[in-house]
Amino acid sequence: MVKPDKRAEIAQAALDLIAEQGFHGAPMALIAERAGVGAGTIYRYFENKDVLITELYREVEERLYAVLLDGYATDRPIRERFLHLGTALLRFFIGAPLDFRYLEQFHNSPYGAAFRRDKILGNKGGCNTFRELFEEGVARQVVKDLPLVVLFALAFGPLLTVARDHILNFVELDEDLIARTAEACWDCVKR
Amino acid sequence: MVKPDKRAEIAQAALDLIAEQGFHGAPMALIAERAGVGAGTIYRYFENKDVLITELYREVEERLYAVLLDGYATDRPIRERFLHLGTALLRFFIGAPLDFRYLEQFHNSPYGAAFRRDKILGNKGGCNTFRELFEEGVARQVVKDLPLVVLFALAFGPLLTVARDHILNFVELDEDLIARTAEACWDCVKR
Amino acid sequence: MVKPDKRAEIAQAALDLIAEQGFHGAPMALIAERAGVGAGTIYRYFENKDVLITELYREVEERLYAVLLDGYATDRPIRERFLHLGTALLRFFIGAPLDFRYLEQFHNSPYGAAFRRDKILGNKGGCNTFRELFEEGVARQVVKDLPLVVLFALAFGPLLTVARDHILNFVELDEDLIARTAEACWDCVKR
Amino acid sequence: MVKPDKRAEIAQAALDLIAEQGFHGAPMALIAERAGVGAGTIYRYFENKDVLITELYREVEERLYAVLLDGYATDRPIRERFLHLGTALLRFFIGAPLDFRYLEQFHNSPYGAAFRRDKILGNKGGCNTFRELFEEGVARQVVKDLPLVVLFALAFGPLLTVARDHILNFVELDEDLIARTAEACWDCVKR
């Protein structure tokens, strides 16, 4: 039976290294060292590096979706729900900058390519929520009548960009700015 | 058979490969093969791989700025100028998907890290134009009173995201959709 | 079949190859092959080729100094001590021709350049012994009153040359010839 | 017909570079650049790099022998002739340090190996002179009765070592020191 500590140590070490240095800066030997395990041990928990990276992605995504859905009430108005999701997204990334950086590294790599397509067709938790929200918004004529993909871009694009700018210290996002940014995004998608 | 400048062949091969496969998928030997030259030949034109990559970036950037500034009139209203830049950006990326992918690969890599900061402080052609536009817009109370960095995010974020989605075939951007997307971005930044 | 320490195998293979073929004739891949290890294995024991070469040098030097100082008695007359060192030097090189050749290759290379100066100012074991011997000899007016560097040259020059000639099979040094050569060197430095 | 200027320029550039940087620091392209010719031009004058190097060696050797034999009178006493050769050797090397360094680089390289054997069997000008001098000295019982090779070592060893030390600035050889060094060498070989 696998010792869960060790798996977690490896995952954390890998996530930290990849988030901070990119895939280039995260050889398996270094991940093992940071995790305090032998190099071969990683392969007991993850079939190979690709699997490790993909699994890590899923874990981050799961954490994100959990945060997005926490307190999300489908019976609230579209605008309110949108702002909830937007601010939750920003808050999560600001609070977990390594998770954010990891997602960025992942998306911008051969690994990410396949996943992007899945996402857009997406049946995944948080993603689906956005989709349903937009579909409902379009149907109720509260949201612009644009293809779903474009609405996603209008909403996610600024949020992710602003999160990156905060993490890279180009801007300091406080609660006020988070709220105003999310509202600006709403202006973008709303009719 | 024509030999249209070896440097250009190498640059094109490198850009294609990096855009399509990322830096990992573009070893010098493969770039050379695609360019139809010997491996050593690359080094007659580019000091090393870093220089090749950086130079390629500058060339793409130049092409982009040229397009953005083409027909840009500073005496037109803020909104009109914004829409000009937004639609020009989208059109350029749609017409030159490899350039777009290359920029993305570059920004999300050790090479791009240094450039990002420069860009945000930016004295570069197209970048400066956006900055001046936003500053003027804020001063005239036409644009939201948000930090410049956030305005950049609100404008660029969706545009880049939507361009990527088009290139990845998640959506088909025609002239109409380009215009409506740019307008949605304007809703984002306008007061 | 015994596996008598991989580090030693690598060191021996490198020393042999470099001694016989020079640095040019000793690519890492060939060293690895001769040592019966994979190419990458060398780097577990030596950070890079420079380190391998320098470390090898130190090991040879250590062996040499050990032999020189073995049985060296500071309370014996200058002449006797000189002859002890001279014959010990010759015997060592004759008995370890690869060590000798390695030292020559090393000294005549970019690696050796830095070491040469150190040596002449030398606080190293065997070197220091020669220096003290000469200084004492000069003070007691048993040795010619020449700069230390010149005395070194008068003593080492012939010894190293004769050792090389023996190793290259230009002459066969037996115990008798070793003794007479050392004595000739003494004639060179003595008053 | 070959333009002799160009050949000389190439030879000088190659000698300088190899003397100063060793064979590693003297790629053909750099030699060509220093000589002010195209890279391919070298191959009009020298079949390949090996030939260039070997030819260069012969030229240096010739210059050396010319100096040694200049003013050498076979009717003078052995000792005097020996001192003539010794001091001439030292003076030559001190006056032409690049020639000296070149000889050292050459001897300590795969190229030098073959030549050393030739030399010792040597029918070459200067070498032959030494050989005859020693043979005569041994026959007349003025020089120690040692194998010719050993006598060579006793004479050349210190001279070359001291020349190197001067060129490397470990000692400053003036006329007085040159004379005393040559005399010390005589003490070495004389009965």
Add this chain to the structure above:
DNA sequence: GATGAATGAGCGTTCATTCAT
């Protein structure tokens, strides 16, 4: 003759992965 752009074999080095212990 002279050139220098082009070549590609060969270098030192890294790192994902395996497997004997």
Add this chain to the structure above:
DNA sequence: CATGAATGAACGCTCATTCAT
């Protein structure tokens, strides 16, 4: 179960040599 030494393919890069101009 866990280890980390061992592996070797693959990388970026250099340089002696060639040959079209």
